[in-house]
Amino acid sequence: MNQLDPVNVAIALASVIFGPALAGVIGPYSVILIASTVGAAWALGRRDPSVRLGAAWYFLRLNATAVLVTVGLANLAGRWSGHDDVTWMLAPIALLVGGVGDDWPRLARWVFARAGRVIERRAGGDGGAS
Template identity: 30%
Template sequence: MPSGVDPVVGLAQVLAVFVGASTAAVIAPHLVVVIAGAAGGVLGLMSWRACSTWEGIRYVMGMCALAWLFTGSAAELITLYVHVEDKRLVTPVALLIGWVGHRWPAVGKWAGRLAKASAEAALRGGKS
């Protein structure tokens, strides 16, 4: 198991006491993503509408699932533009995915407008 100051490594070392080193090395990255997604989900929940306790729990659980599904791909995509190891981006990306939460449709619309503007600018620049 690698050593260093990393939440995944730290959690793996703690889990190794209970489940063994090889199992902990497999479980720890997923558990860190879920915990960071939950923390982000709680932050996103603060700006959501007034809700019951169960609605809040479902919201946070949904953000955990969303973070668990998309964190690895998003971290890989970011490393194409920012030269940082993708394992260092896993926790902040999971937190960010959870934090954006219910605002993902607005983020998608913004990204679509940005892509459209970039494509139009490229087409105009090519015809000049």
């Protein structure tokens, strides 16, 4: 399969520098780091300017989070959507991880609240509406 997506381009570039054996690992993770850094830059723009002094720690924290969770999230999304090859999902998911920034707890509360409402509706509850 000869697709022009960020991961395949990164693998091709990494194979020139590191050789084909390492390129399969370095390429995808370089895309994850680049995408999460871009997302983190967007998230940093939402922060209070007085807090921006810790920008390096902020980027490191979000990039580390993206490196740890992006592949797993891409695999879950691939299984859910029925795709076998999920490498094309790495960049958008890493961008999302970085872009959410410090809003993860708020996003998690929103997701759990929505899931609770869906479960309640399926169980036959009326959600407190009278």
